[in-house]
Amino acid sequence: MALQTEAIAKSGSLSWPGLGPTARALSSRPRAVLAPLAVLIIVLALWQGLAASGAISPLILPSPTAIAGAFAIDGGNLFYHAAYTTMEALSGFVLGNLLGLALAVAFLYSDLSRRTVYPLAMAAQAVPIVAIAPALILWFGNGMAPKVFVTVFLVFFPMLVNALRGLRSADAEVMELLYTLSASPRQELVMVRLPASVPFLFNALKISACACFVAAIVAEWIAADRGLGHLIVLYGSQYRMPQVWAAVLIGTVVSMAVYGLVVLAEARLAPWLTRQRPISD
Amino acid sequence: MGSSSRSGGLTIRDVGMVYRRRDQVTTALTGCTLDIPEGGWASLIGASGCGKSTLLRILADIVKPTSGVALVGGVSPAEARSARTFALVSQQSTMLPWRKILANVELGLEVAGVDKAARRRSAEEAIELVGLKGFEQAFPSELSGGMRQRAAIARALTLKPRFLLMDEPFGALDEITREKLNFELLRILKETSATLLLVTHSISEAIILSDTVAVMSPRPGRISHRVEIGFGHDRTNAMRDDPAFGAYEAELRHALHGPASSARPASHPIPAFAIH
Ligand SMILES: Nc1ncnc2c1ncn2[C@@H]1O[C@H](COP(=O)(O)OP(=O)(O)OP(=O)(O)O)[C@@H](O)[C@H]1O
Numbered sequence: 423m424a425l426q427t428e429a430i431a432k433s434g435s436l437s438w439p440g441l442g443p444t445a446r447a448l449s450s451r452p453r454a455v456l457a458p459l460a461v462l463i464i465v466l467a468l469w470q471g472l473a474a475s476g477a478i479s480p481l482i483l484p485s486p487t488a489i490a491g492a493f494a495i496d497g498g499n500l501f502y503h504a505a506y507t508t509m510e511a512l513s514g515f516v517l518g519n520l521l522g523l524a525l526a527v528a529f530l531y532s533d534l535s536r537r538t539v540y541p542l543a544m545a546a547q548a549v550p551i552v553a554i555a556p557a558l559i560l561w562f563g564n565g566m567a568p569k570v571f572v573t574v575f576l577v578f579f580p581m582l583v584n585a586l587r588g589l590r591s592a593d594a595e596v597m598e599l600l601y602t603l604s605a606s607p608r609q610e611l612v613m614v615r616l617p618a619s620v621p622f623l624f625n626a627l628k629i630s631a632c633a634c635f636v637a638a639i640v641a642e643w644i645a646a647d648r649g650l651g652h653l654i655v656l657y658g659s660q661y662r663m664p665q666v667w668a669a670v671l672i673g674t675v676v677s678m679a680v681y682g683l684v685v686l687a688e689a690r691l692a693p694w695l696t697r698q699r700p701i702s703d
Numbered sequence: 704m705g706s707s708s709r710s711g712g713l714t715i716r717d718v719g720m721v722y723r724r725r726d727q728v729t730t731a732l733t734g735c736t737l738d739i740p741e742g743g744w745a746s747l748i749g750a751s752g753c754g755k756s757t758l759l760r761i762l763a764d765i766v767k768p769t770s771g772v773a774l775v776g777g778v779s780p781a782e783a784r785s786a787r788t789f790a791l792v793s794q795q796s797t798m799l800p801w802r803k804i805l806a807n808v809e810l811g812l813e814v815a816g817v818d819k820a821a822r823r824r825s826a827e828e829a830i831e832l833v834g835l836k837g838f839e840q841a842f843p844s845e846l847s848g849g850m851r852q853r854a855a856i857a858r859a860l861t862l863k864p865r866f867l868l869m870d871e872p873f874g875a876l877d878e879i880t881r882e883k884l885n886f887e888l889l890r891i892l893k894e895t896s897a898t899l900l901l902v903t904h905s906i907s908e909a910i911i912l913s914d915t916v917a918v919m920s921p922r923p924g925r926i927s928h929r930v931e932i933g934f935g936h937d938r939t940n941a942m943r944d945d946p947a948f949g950a951y952e953a954e955l956r957h958a959l960h961g962p963a964s965s966a967r968p969a970s971h972p973i974p975a976f977a978i979h
């Protein structure tokens with residue numbers, strides 16, 4: 423469960439700063455995009471040269487052009503399965519994050535639920551979920567359900583931990599203001615606690631944007647007749663390595679796109695966090 | 704109505720406040736008594752740390768006094784808070800960072816359930832009054848400290864409170880803006896017959912805005928002097944030229960740093976910090 427521990431470690435180091443520049447880099451600084459692109463091109467060129475020289479067996483690492491060729495041959499198939507995995511991953515992403523947030527809100531208002539459910543949630547995190555995937559398949563069948571379940575499982579905890587922190591992160595002064603205005607608990611939640619937790623929530627969303635694809639693909643390895651995980655196992659057994667790498671590439675691009683959307687959503691939904699920064703530099 | 708035993712104004716009777724924090728005990732207030740009749744204007748001045756904010760926070764029901772009684776309009780601060788009879792402008796001029804200025808000024812009315820059109824109108828009016836027109840769509844982090852203070856004042860004014868509790872609301876403002884807002888405040892107080900309790904570090908501001916100036920002395924915090932300002936409620940900037948103004952100023956300056964502090968020690972000197 424390296425994935426989970428890493429996710430928790432990341433969520434622990436909460437970060438207000440450091441998020442803004444990413445959003446800005448995407449939108450308004452061509453250099454920030456061009457520089458890594460140039461590095462990527464150089465790496466690809468070296469890779470191609472290395473593969474062409476015959477120093478590395480194409481079975482171990484096919485050349486970039488061979489991978490591109492795989493898209494030309496099996497593109498339709500690859501995209502169909504990628505769409506299937508994306509559906510699983512995003513369902514898990516949405517459900518898991520909603521579950522995490524809902525639990526955090528419940529814990530905030532009910533001490534009893536926090537004391538009884540939180541330890542269970544933490545214990546659940548310790549369950550090696552992928553190892554019990556065969557059992558999940560027995561319970562939920564061979565379709566999307568067990569994959570979504572695994573994804574939800576890996577996604578909800580970072581959200582729970584971050585949201586719990588975020589919901590308590592409002593300044594004492596701000597809470598005092600709402601108190602002197604005689605605000606109701608619901609107004610306090612909607613007007614202060616949730617907005618104050620936005621940077622924390624996006625922290626969790628960024629962690630799970632990539633984790634949800636890993637979870638879905640790993641769950642597909644166990645048993646599936648569709649999805650990128652299934653495809654990787656299938657092509658792997660046929661030694662069609664360019665196709666395997668093409669599947670990996672699609673998975674990477676899609677999960678990066680989801681991550682990018684989360685970053686853009688943050689800049690859009692939390693302008694107060696980014697707007698005070700100077701545009702230049 | 705003002706002379707009944709349950710005054711409709713602000714009452715602080717024998718209030719003491721002791722903060723306990725782990726092994727540290729701070730006596731912030733001791734034996735404070737102050738009566739401000741309904742519609743009256745009073746100021747608190749005194750050295751930093753003498754308990755002015757604490758007194759305001761007791762009236763605003765944020766902290767409970769360890770002894771004595773505080774009444775707002777004849778009822779407890781808790782009742783006054785749920786009846787929304789007072790508004791507090793805190794020393795930090797607190798804003799919600801995720802709301803633009805207009806939405807921040809609307810906050811009080813929004814919490815009170817006033818409909819959108821009405822609260823928008825009140826907020827715009829109040830923003831205009833404090834001179835923040837044009838900054839409705841700015842975030843608090845984009846404003847200066849003085850502008851945030853004015854936004855906090857605007858938010859309090861939209862509530863049209865019977866009791867206005869203000870903690871150094873003009874502290875970060877330049878002299879000219881400050882004076883302008885002083886007289887705007889006087890106009891509003893008269894219009895709404897609101898009761899004012901103001902904390903300030905400026906002697907002249909205390910005179911301009913008060914019927915009574917209470918001088919506090921520190922360690923432990925208590926009200927050491929009370930100066931009645933006999934200017935009535937029709938005040939203009941010309942009051943500064945009145946010889947009485949200078950006399951009040953001198954009297955207050957004496958009360959603040961004059962011989963009183965050394966010649967008249969506290970009757971029961973309690974160390975501000977005692978080991979628990
Ligand atoms: N929450 C608290 N916990 C412990 N001590 C406190 C707390 N709030 C205030 N005090 C103490 O009470 C005393 C009075 O504080 P208060 O904030 O009322 O002073 P003040 O007169 O408003 O000062 P200033 O002019 O600097 O705002 C100080 O000694 C302070 O250390």
Ligand SMILES: [Mg+2]
Pocket residue numbers: 755756757794870
């Ligand atoms: Mg203070």
